[in-house]
Amino acid sequence: MILFYTDDIKDGIATLPPEEARHCLQALRKQAGDTIHFVDGKGGFYEGEILEASRKKCTLNIKNEQQNYQAPGFHLHIAIAPTKNISRLEWMLEKATEFGISEVTPLLCQRSERKNIRTDRLQKIMLTAMKQSLKAYLPQLNELTSFKDFIRKNISADATNFIAHCHENEVLPHLKNAYTKGMNTTILIGPEGDFSKEEVTLALQNAYQPISLGTSRLRTETAGLAACHIVNLVNW
Amino acid sequence: MILFYTDDIKDGIATLPPEEARHCLQALRKQAGDTIHFVDGKGGFYEGEILEASRKKCTLNIKNEQQNYQAPGFHLHIAIAPTKNISRLEWMLEKATEFGISEVTPLLCQRSERKNIRTDRLQKIMLTAMKQSLKAYLPQLNELTSFKDFIRKNISADATNFIAHCHENEVLPHLKNAYTKGMNTTILIGPEGDFSKEEVTLALQNAYQPISLGTSRLRTETAGLAACHIVNLVNW
Structure with a gap:
């Protein structure tokens, strides 16, 4: 199944963004009257019939819809220091979207070597992965945030939060035992040189x-x- | 810790391969008398003192050694169809080596789009990942094998084997429940278009x-x- 994406849905009519419309009409040669499937990134999974199929515009008449499609029973937020080689973070975001993740915050840490990212590019990778893995929820990608600001702001009464670090003087519980099914969680992952003390x-x-x-x-x-995989496995 | 690799070890003296020697002596400017750590890819973890440090040769006097270093209590063999875009298989092998894997066979399936691979290049990626993740076992990488030949040859009385497929008419048990701690296993993973019937x-x-x-x-x-991650988690 090929899945499209749009968040432009009003009164039973959906309009694909230009890039999705091009893929649908030009690459895949869909025509008015054809049926396609699409998601809105907010849990809505739709079946629609193509109404208008012009050069860069594709509107759809919604025939079936399902809200909260495969809604996860937990909120998983990973705050991770971007890698020096950005392609490493990119594939992590692709794979995390495939496994299932709710929110990502790129973290600026004391030992971060990379101090800037292009969120638009990362967002696009996650959007493609969402469609490829037939999911209806697009993970929320936040702007690069300093570690201190993140810790100060990310306080939630209904979540249990974790930090993964490699400081060697302690034997730490494994995430698979520390995390309980259904729990909302934020997990901190440090940069190449680890978190500072x-x-x-x-x-x-x-x-x-x-x-x-x-x-x-x-x-x-x-x-x-x-x-990300461990939290999904415990919830499976 | 920086870890080097050599399988050239005789009578308490180890010789680094040229590329490792260059990294050790030229990039890291190690000298005769310095101590370094290295592995042999077969479970041996060594501490050695540099004896000879010439342009491309580095010999070491072994001062400490540990055999069966962090030996896994199970044999994990993944037979996987190489991806059309080879970089996707490359990162899978890198990450699998980080998590822990014993053996990999690239599989040629009916629906495989990629019909050739460069095992030397893949082996190098796994070698680097082994050192980076401080492991002493280099996973065995086999040559590309046809699915039928693989099934015919890979018969082992002391292993429980699995096939992951997406044919939709069945509800299948999850690997995390089907696999038991300590079990030797081979897991088959199909190509982009899945295994054929x-x-x-x-x-x-x-x-x-x-x-x-x-x-x-x-x-x-x-x-x-x-x-690969699930088998390692169950064994953790």
Whole structure:
């Protein structure tokens, strides 16, 4: 099944954005009268009949819709320091979208080597992955946020939050045991050089629980993906 | 910690391969008398003192060694159809090595779009990932093998084998429930267009158990990585 995306839906009529319209009409040669499937990124899964099929415009008459399509029973927020080589973060976001993730915040940490990102490019990767994996929810991608600001703002009474770090003087519980099914959670993943001592201390002071992701030394992006996969597995 | 690799070890003396020697002596400016750590890819983890440090040669006097370093208690073999875009398989092999994997066979399936691979290049990626994640076992990478040949040859009395497919008429058990801690296993992962009906039938006739990796539609390389991560998690 090929899935399209639009958030432009009014009174039973949906309009595809230009790039989606081009893919639908020019690449796949769909025509007026044909039926396609699309999602709105907010949990809506639709079946629509093509009404108008002009050069760059494609409008659809909604014939069937399902809201809260495969809604996850938990909110998973991963806050991760962007990798020096941005393609590593990009694939992590693609794979995390495939597994299932609700929200991502790129974190600016003391030891971050990369201090800027292009959220529009990252958002596009997640949008493609959402469609490819037949999901109806587009993960929320936040702007790059400093570690301190993030810890200060991300306080939620109905979530249990974790920090994955590699400071070696402690044996930490594994995320698969620390996390409980259905729990809303934010998980912090540090940069290549790990979180600083000050950052770990600040997180612990703000009720983040330290966790391990196993005995292997994992790259930043692998750690982020492992955390995402574990939460999805516990919820499966 | 920076880890080097060599399998050239005789009578307490190790010799680094040229590329490793260059990295050690030229990039990192190590000198005779310095101590470095290295692995042999077969479970040996060593500490050695540099004896000879010439232009492209680096020999080491072994001071400490540990065999069966972090030996996994199970054999995990993933047989996976190479992806059309080879970089997707490459990162899967990198990440699988980080999580822990014993053996990989690239599979040539009926619906495979890619019919050739460069095993030397893939092997190099796994070698780098082994060192980066501080492991002492280099996963065995086999040559591209046709699905039928693989099924015929890969018969082992002490393993439970699985096939992950997406044929939609069945509800399959999840790998995390079907796999038991400590079990040796081979897991088959199909190409972009999935295994053919004939391939699934042949696998089932040869005692492969069908499993699911969750409700998400995963790309080939994501499915391979998910399977690898699940087996490692169950064993953790």
